[in-house]
Amino acid sequence: MSDNILEEIFIKRSQQKRKTSPLNYKERLFILTQEKIAYYDFDSDKGKRKGLRGSVDLEKIKCVETVQPEPNAPQERMYAFQIIYDEGPLYIFAKTESIRAQWIKQLKKMVRFNRDLMQKYHPCFWVDGIWLCCQQEVKQAMGCKVLDGFTSQQSQRRGSRKPLPPTPTEEKPGRPLPPQPPEQPPPSTGMTVTAEYNYTPMTPQDLELRKDEEYTILEMCDANWWRARDKYGNEGYIPSNYVVEAEKGLEKFDWYCKNTNRSQAETLLKTENKDGGFLVRDSSKAGKYTVSLFSKGGGETGGSCRHYNICTTSQGQFYLAEKHNFSTIPELINYHQHNAAGMVSRLKYIVSNRVRPPSIAGLGYGVWEIDPLYLTFIKELGTGQFGVVKYGKWQGKHDVAIKMIKEGSMSEDDFIEEAKIMMKLCHQNLVQLYGVCTKQRPIYIVTEFLSNGCxxxxxxxxxxxxxxxxxxxxxxxxxxxxxxxxxxxxxxxxxxxxxxxxxxxxxxxxxxxxxxxxxxxxxxxxxxxxxxxxxxxxxxxxxxxxxxxxxxxxxxxxxxxxxxxxxxxxxxxxxxxxxxxxxxxxxxxxxxxxxxxxxxxxxxxxxxxxxxxxxxxxxxxxxxxxxxxxxxx
CATH class of the missing domain: 1.10.510.10 (Transferase(Phosphotransferase) domain 1)
Incomplete structure (x- = not known):
């Protein structure tokens, strides 16, 4: 038809939507139009197109890239490329490098303005429940290789922005740049880290962390759990979000309250109720910091909180009061601990949120099946879609919420398989899945407990x-x-x-x-x-x-x-x-x-x-x- 842009017979690999699905490779006729890429059965003897087998709307495509051939791949599967969309990777094998390059170039041109284009991709195949390139077991895992050209495009976009003018000392309304956290380089083994929190081992293979002590990272086997050695030579697994690279950033100072917003800062300061109580937090403006200070002066009943932006001079020095500039933020804080210099009070008392450590991904490295004998049920929290939810303790000391799954309410086998993936999802604004109890019925889902409820x-x-x-x-x-x-x-x-x-x-x-x-x-x-x-x-x-x-x-x-x-x-x-x-x-x-x-x-x-x-x-x-x-x- 006249509206066909490209047409070619390729080998298509089955998408293996379930881990147990066998792989197969079949010849299909692929046709590219302005709206979609579709593939059909093909009668090679008569040279005729038969029934439609599937299609992908071009607007849904997130990435088009080559795929490295598998070891010992036959000649007809040497020139693979992938089309990534919502349902996962579609793997296609071209007969020659030139045909593959022609299709990739045309597809990239047609989808270049799509929303949700990917920044990273997997250069190797997904096979039998694992990515061959990075060994991750999550099919939806973000890619492990940055797409060529993405970094330079990002830097050009960032470089085109004009620098912001200096901000006044006390926070004022104004539109900041949208947050664009730079992509952090992956930490390396052998680096020294400092513990921000105490950690008591939950399994024999874990390593105890003592706040403010240093540890050497031996292996980063998992995003959430690292293998480390302490100064006494003991080795084991530690939660990666409990440590920070030694001598780096503000994390080592108790006055720095990471992941604390304005309302939470005010609650902390008012609860402490000390004149001159202070903390330093991330500002609403990306990459900036704010000093939050509690004062009982000024005639306000119960005291009040003030918030001061830490500003930067054109020479890169930091200040709260314009005449007092410092090379580092710790030097600035030290000065204002002794001098108010224009603020309502000097910084008298450190108020910290370090008492409450962040959630960890699971109850120890590699632990996802939890022994119900270690669970204590304390009180019922409510009834959900799957059954009763109870508050309890794990090993008598760790707060947990336990969903007791009513039989017949859930497709249990499918969920149990998925639970291993869900446990690896770890973020400060997600309720952490700790593990499951599947050896008995009803099964239990064990999660982080949040005291203020729904x-x-x-x-x-x-x-x-x-x-x-x-x-x-x-x-x-x-x-x-x-x-x-x-x-x-x-x-x-x-x-x-x-x-x-x-x-x-x-x-x-x-x-x-x-x-x-x-x-x-x-x-x-x-x-x-x-x-x-x-x-x-x-x-x-x-x-x-x-x-x-x-x-x-x-x-x-x-x-x-x-x-x-x-x-x-x-x-x-x-x-x-x-x-x-x-x-x-x-x-x-x-x-x-x-x-x-x-x-x-x-x-x-x-x-x-x-x-x-x-x-x-x-x-x-x-x-x-x-x-x-x-x-x-």
């Missing part, structure tokens, strides 16, 4: 006072960053809502139950016609076609923001499910909550665009929320 209940009942706009937006920011991490791992939640987020004792919101809806066996829950289906959080493409993607998660995030700003009201509260499906498909959207200004509502509304591809990514949402948070401060 976000929905917290919005309705748990807030001690009327929340500020900053607090509400910080809740949304927490969820957006947790979801941006899931998005980077190519993981779809499918049931994002305030009821599926939890709040820790520090007020941080974490996303939970990501991906679990895939294993529900209840037809009422899994069918969009069922009464239990999350219709109120679903976009038109899910309601009409059950088409889930990261973009359907984006829609649900907009509804979650609406829940936050209405303090837990039911979306479309006056409509039943049937009416919602009809009216949302016709263009109905949730109204602007009273607590949300136009800028907040604009972010919500961007999540509810009719065309899924026009909705932002979670990375973009997190950046937009961060910008707005800075303006509110």
């Amino acid at each position: 976000l929905l209940t917290y919005l309705k009942e748990g807030l001690k006072q009327h929340p500020t706009n900053v607090q509400l937006l910080e809740m949304c920011k927490d969820v957006s960053e947790g979801m941006a991490y899931l998005e980077s791992q190519q993981y779809i939640h499918r049931d994002l809502a305030a009821r599926n987020c939890l709040v820790d004792g520090n007020g941080t919101v974490k996303v939970t139950d990501f991906g679990l809806s895939r294993y529900v066996l209840d037809d009422e829950y899994t069918s969009s016609a069922g009464s239990k289906f999350p219709v109120r959080w679903s976009p038109p493409e899910v309601l009409l076609y059950c088409k889930f993607s990261s973009k359907s998660d984006i829609w649900a995030y907009g509804v979650l923001m609406w829940e936050v700003y209405t303090l837990g009201r039911l979306p479309y509260e006056r409509l039943n499910n049937t009416e919602i499906v009809d009216q949302v498909s016709r263009g109905l959207r949730l109204y602007r909550p009273q607590l949300a200004n136009e800028k907040v509502y604009s972010i919500m509304s961007s999540c509810w665009l009719e065309k899924a591809e026009e909705r932002p990514t979670f990375q973009e949402l997190a950046s937009n929320v961060q910008d707005l948070l800075y303006e509110l401060q």
